[in-house]
Amino acid sequence: MSKILSIARVNLLRFLRDRSTVFFVFVLPIGIVMLIGAQFGGDFSPQLGVASGGGTVADDIVARLDAEESIKLVEYESEDELLIAVERGRLSAGVSVPAGMDEQLAAGSPASVGFISRPDGVGPQLQVVVSEAVAGAAEQIMATRFAVGKGADPSAAATAAAAVAPTIPDLNVETIVAGESLFPASLGRFDIGASSQLVLFMFLTGLTGSAALIQSRQLGMTTRMAGTPTSIRTILAGEALGRFVIVLVQGLYIMLATILIFQVNWGNPLGAAATLIAFSAVGAGAAMLFGSVFRNDQQAGGVAIVAGIGLAALGGSMLPVELFSDSLVRIARFAPHYWANEAFAELVRRDATVVDILPQLGVMFGFAVILMAIASWRMRQVITRV
Amino acid sequence: MTNSRVLEATGLKKSFGDIHAVRGVSFHISVGETYGLLGPNGAGKTTSISMVSGLLQRDGGEVLLDGQSMTTTSLGPKQDIGLVPQDLAIYPDLTARENLRFFGHLYSMPKAELVKRVDEVLEVVGLADRANDRASEYSGGMKRRLNIGIGLLHRPKLLVLDEPTVGVDPQSRNAILESVEHLSSEGMAVLYTTHYMEEAERLCTRVGIIDQGEIKAEGTRRELVELVGQQDRIRITATGVQESALDELRRLSGVHSVSPSDGSLELLVADAGAVLPEAMRVLGSQHAGVSSVSVEEPDLEAVFLHLTGKALRD
Numbered sequence: 143m144s145k146i147l148s149i150a151r152v153n154l155l156r157f158l159r160d161r162s163t164v165f166f167v168f169v170l171p172i173g174i175v176m177l178i179g180a181q182f183g184g185d186f187s188p189q190l191g192v193a194s195g196g197g198t199v200a201d202d203i204v205a206r207l208d209a210e211e212s213i214k215l216v217e218y219e220s221e222d223e224l225l226i227a228v229e230r231g232r233l234s235a236g237v238s239v240p241a242g243m244d245e246q247l248a249a250g251s252p253a254s255v256g257f258i259s260r261p262d263g264v265g266p267q268l269q270v271v272v273s274e275a276v277a278g279a280a281e282q283i284m285a286t287r288f289a290v291g292k293g294a295d296p297s298a299a300a301t302a303a304a305a306v307a308p309t310i311p312d313l314n315v316e317t318i319v320a321g322e323s324l325f326p327a328s329l330g331r332f333d334i335g336a337s338s339q340l341v342l343f344m345f346l347t348g349l350t351g352s353a354a355l356i357q358s359r360q361l362g363m364t365t366r367m368a369g370t371p372t373s374i375r376t377i378l379a380g381e382a383l384g385r386f387v388i389v390l391v392q393g394l395y396i397m398l399a400t401i402l403i404f405q406v407n408w409g410n411p412l413g414a415a416a417t418l419i420a421f422s423a424v425g426a427g428a429a430m431l432f433g434s435v436f437r438n439d440q441q442a443g444g445v446a447i448v449a450g451i452g453l454a455a456l457g458g459s460m461l462p463v464e465l466f467s468d469s470l471v472r473i474a475r476f477a478p479h480y481w482a483n484e485a486f487a488e489l490v491r492r493d494a495t496v497v498d499i500l501p502q503l504g505v506m507f508g509f510a511v512i513l514m515a516i517a518s519w520r521m522r523q524v525i526t527r528v
Numbered sequence: 529m530t531n532s533r534v535l536e537a538t539g540l541k542k543s544f545g546d547i548h549a550v551r552g553v554s555f556h557i558s559v560g561e562t563y564g565l566l567g568p569n570g571a572g573k574t575t576s577i578s579m580v581s582g583l584l585q586r587d588g589g590e591v592l593l594d595g596q597s598m599t600t601t602s603l604g605p606k607q608d609i610g611l612v613p614q615d616l617a618i619y620p621d622l623t624a625r626e627n628l629r630f631f632g633h634l635y636s637m638p639k640a641e642l643v644k645r646v647d648e649v650l651e652v653v654g655l656a657d658r659a660n661d662r663a664s665e666y667s668g669g670m671k672r673r674l675n676i677g678i679g680l681l682h683r684p685k686l687l688v689l690d691e692p693t694v695g696v697d698p699q700s701r702n703a704i705l706e707s708v709e710h711l712s713s714e715g716m717a718v719l720y721t722t723h724y725m726e727e728a729e730r731l732c733t734r735v736g737i738i739d740q741g742e743i744k745a746e747g748t749r750r751e752l753v754e755l756v757g758q759q760d761r762i763r764i765t766a767t768g769v770q771e772s773a774l775d776e777l778r779r780l781s782g783v784h785s786v787s788p789s790d791g792s793l794e795l796l797v798a799d800a801g802a803v804l805p806e807a808m809r810v811l812g813s814q815h816a817g818v819s820s821v822s823v824e825e826p827d828l829e830a831v832f833l834h835l836t837g838k839a840l841r842d
């Protein structure tokens with residue numbers, strides 16, 4: 143076991159020392175996630191349109207939104223105009239406050255503020271801002287009622303507020319999506335890009351890393367290892383573990399970096415970790431296969447990039463599979479990426495847990511096992527033939 | 529006898545398709561012995577060594593390491609061997625120390641011992657001051673020395689060196705030869721392949737002359753030279769050499785011929801070392817004035833030429 147770890151450790155060490163690693167593994171993926179995020183999300187200071195029917199509560203909500211520094215507020219005459227502006231992409235999102243809201247609330251009936259956003263973009267973030275403003279306004283109503291009904295004693299405020307809570311009419315945000323929605327409105331602007339790029343880069347790093355394996359063979363290292371009291375099984379396990387850790391490092395890095403930089407939501411942590419591990423195994427298997435099949439590292443490197451990008455595209459890392467035709471989706475299932483993208487889609491968009499993505503995890507491990515098996519068989523031949 | 533035999537290789541055979549790379553090679557090496565396989569490129573040295581080290585499946589024959597049979601899958605005998613491959617096998621992006629440690633792990637060396645031994649080996653191969661630099665920054669000779677260091681790290685019973693001085697500057701080459709001599713003097717058995725006859729002569733207790741996959745002759749240098757009837761040549765420049773002196777020289781044992789020419793003598797003898805003092809005594813007693821003496825010993829190059837009809841290097 144310690145020999146396996148030693149071999150894996152050397153793999154990792156060499157990977158981290160490779161000058162191209164810094165760029166291709168640590169800089170490029172984040173750059174691309176950022177690029178895609180920017181494309182999905184438009185500019186960085188979002189414009190929020192407001193169509194207000196007037197009234198105390200409405201003015202309160204608009205005032206609260208106006209106070210928000212991160213957004214630019216644009217007033218519209220009617221909800222229709224607002225809707226068109228959002229649809230055309232002139233606005234990141236819109237808020238429509240219906241007329242007569244004061245009376246409605248006073249009568250004790252629930253009222254809604256409309257939130258209009260495009261299916262993809264910064265809408266979800268803005269929705270949070272709008273919800274907060276509306277909640278603030280609701281508190282205001284509550285405080286007023288409290289003052290009127292129970293006398294203005296701030297010390298009793300908390301208990302009293304709780305007591306009157308059921309009698310306060312609902313003031314909520316109703317989401318309207320303008321245009322056809324690919325993704326639920328709760329998706330952050332980097333979320334889609336991040337998970338598909340994570341999958342793409344993990345696999346690509348695995349494949350291009352196969353060059354290191356081939357070098358190892360060309361350098362005579364594999365043979366030399368076979369000359370030590372180390373079984374071929376151990377050597378292969380060590381190399382495979384090394385590849386696995388490298389792909390995992392790539393995945394973890396993108397995951398952590400996107401969480402820290404872009405606040406990307408990766409869904410259920412356990413599920414995300416399981417997907418990461420399963421797909422690292424796939425990447426390691428692919429690396430071993432390439433490492434055993436190709437004779438020289440340049441050849442492998444070239445094919446690695448084509449295969450890495452091609453499979454990623456097929457598996458839905460370039461365009462979401464939701465846009466694929468049915469027959470293309472059937473083909474896409476042969477790309478391991480498809481399953482990783484599916485798993486992340488479940489986790490991120492549909493709040494799935496590990497249990498929900500067991501099928502995807504299973505398929506990924508299946509891919510890994512098959513790739514590893516072929517690679518081991520092939521590598522064994524290559525090593526013993528010298 | 530048998531328990532001092534570190535390596536016993538008998539009837540090794542290997543073909544690559546139509547190429548019969550090794551056709552029945554046998555040799556043995558005892559403790560403290562340095563055995564040389566001397567032969568030109570393509571003779572089958574590396575192929576033989578690969579079978580000895582359990583890297584290559586053999587088509588026939590047997591390899592016993594310390595009495596244990598060596599195959600590609602036997603781990604026990606591999607622990608007893610330190611292989612230094614002909615082509616560099618080091619990680620260029622790791623330092624000398626990291627390379628050594630890595631292989632130390634593969635030989636299951638205990639941590640404390642490994643740490644100590646790595647320093648020793650770095651000292652032996654003269655890389656102590658560059659131990660923490662990456663191997664890619666080393667000169668060719670330094671890389672070769674690291675390559676060797678890895679092979680002797682775990683104190684193998686048999687050190688196998690496959691043409692370790694090819695493409696090395698003279699200084700590094702000398703350092704390599706010296707460390708082999710040093711290891712041998714410490715009792716390590718060494719299997720050394722080369723196509724440089726000077727190296728074989730300098731290092732090896734016994735030499736096997738290999739060509740076209742076969743060992744053509746084997747023995748100590750002297751045995752090999754005698755085998756092919758080669759003789760040492762002693763050239764003496766002297767004045768006043770009488771006919772009686774020549775007769776006396778001819779009567780000395782081990783002297784095959786004495787041929788005088790103006791002002792000098794040429795003696796063909798079996799062993800110059802044994803004959804020379806006698807010859808000097810004879811000339812002294814016959815009042816000849818000796819001004820210079822030179823000895824030419826026939827070398828393995830000549831033996832090789834005699835055995836194969838071609839030169840070692842082309």
Ligand SMILES: Nc1ncnc2c1ncn2[C@@H]1O[C@H](COP(=O)(O)OP(=O)(O)O)[C@@H](O)[C@H]1O
Binds near residue numbers: 527528548549567575
């Ligand atoms: N893997 C191989 N495949 C085919 N032929 C080989 C292989 N290895 C060695 N040979 C051939 O076997 C012969 C002996 O080679 P080798 O043992 O490397 O010689 P040496 O080490 O004495 O230079 C050569 O003719 C060489 O071309």
Ligand SMILES: [Mg+2]
Binds near residue numbers: 573575614
């Ligand atoms: Mg060779």
